[in-house]
Amino acid sequence: MEIVRLQPSQLGDASAVLARAFHDDPAWIWLFPDEKRRARVLPWLFRAGFDATSADVWTTAGTILGAARWLPPSRAPIRMGPTLRALVATPLRLGAATNRFFAYGRSVENLRLRVAPGAHWYLAGIGVEPRAQRQGIGSALLRPGVEGAHRDRVPAVLLTNNEGNLPFYERHGFVVAAEGDTPEDGPHAWAMVRTP
Numbered sequence: 001m002e003i004v005r006l007q008p009s010q011l012g013d014a015s016a017v018l019a020r021a022f023h024d025d026p027a028w029i030w031l032f033p034d035e036k037r038r039a040r041v042l043p044w045l046f047r048a049g050f051d052a053t054s055a056d057v058w059t060t061a062g063t064i065l066g067a068a069r070w071l072p073p074s075r076a077p078i079r080m081g082p083t084l085r086a087l088v089a090t091p092l093r094l095g096a097a098t099n100r101f102f103a104y105g106r107s108v109e110n111l112r113l114r115v116a117p118g119a120h121w122y123l124a125g126i127g128v129e130p131r132a133q134r135q136g137i138g139s140a141l142l143r144p145g146v147e148g149a150h151r152d153r154v155p156a157v158l159l160t161n162n163e164g165n166l167p168f169y170e171r172h173g174f175v176v177a178a179e180g181d182t183p184e185d186g187p188h189a190w191a192m193v194r195t196p
Contacts, residue, residue, distance in 0.1 A: 001140040002061035006050075014059055014067040015046040021066070021127030022046075026187040027104060027161040031097050044093055046125070055124050058144050066128035066137045070145035073119035073154055100186070107182035108159055108189060115177040115191040116157040121149040123158035142172055149196055156194040161187045 006014055019042035022028050023035075032038035050057060055069040091098045112122065123145055128137045149156035158174065160166070166176065174192035182189040 001136050003058050003140045003143065004061045006057040006059045006064075006067060010059065010064055011047060011050050012043075013064045014057070015043045015050060017064055017129050018046040018067055018125065018127040019043040020130055021133075023130075025162055027182070027189075030187045031100055031104065041093060048090075049125065053124055056144065056148075058141055060137060060140075064129075065132040066126070066141050068126040068141035068145070069124040070148065071122040071124050072148055073121060073152065103183040104186055107180075107184075107186065111178060111180060111182060111189055111191045112157060112159055115193055116155055118154070119152070120155045120157045120193075121145045121152070123156065126158075138168065139172065146172065146194060149194065153196045155196065157191065159189050159191050161189050163188070163190070166190060166192075 019039070022042060023038060028038055028042060032041055050069070053069055053071065055071040057067060057069050059065075059067045090101065094101055116122075123142070126138060126141055128141070146156050156174070158169065160169070161182070169192050172194065174194045176190050177193040178191045179189060181187070
């Protein structure tokens with residue numbers, strides 16, 4: 001499976017793929033219980049995440065069947081301009097779910113920093129088109145960050161709200177380092193670390 005850097009012209013397609021991949025994820029169901037609303041909001045949220053996060057984004061060569069955002073330790077985590085624009089637009093897009101969304105984000109970040117307070121490669125999101133899952137795409141998308149963490153001799157870190165994902169990540173050397181609700185009344189999350 002050939003993995004390449006995502007090009008700026010592909011951001012919309014990658015956002016749509018991630019929206020479909022995460023449509024039934026417990027965190028997004030908690031935030032947006034209505035399926036139709038979730039389907040409308042998630043592409044925008046993933047696009048805003050691509051724009052705001054200064055991550056390396058990887059995808060499949062040719063047709064976009066998946067994407068992964070890896071944030072290396074040597075880089076600032078966000079781009080200030082796109083982040084400010086997203087902060088202004090978020091209440092307009094999310095409405096009543098805005099406070100829950102920001103509470104979720106803070107809880108996820110706290111859990112991540114609890115398990116990896118030092119330098120690490122962070123998987124800020126990975127997803128595969130539902131019809132193309134279980135074909136090795138997710139494993140290939142993990143590779144750039146795992147290899148970067150190995151090269152830099154630092155941990156690779158990720159969080160998941162889907163317990164069904166744990167065996168997949170465990171096969172790639174990640175172990176659960178902590179877990180908890182994100183936030184206290186929100187979906188359960190597992191923070192996983194792969195040591196170099």
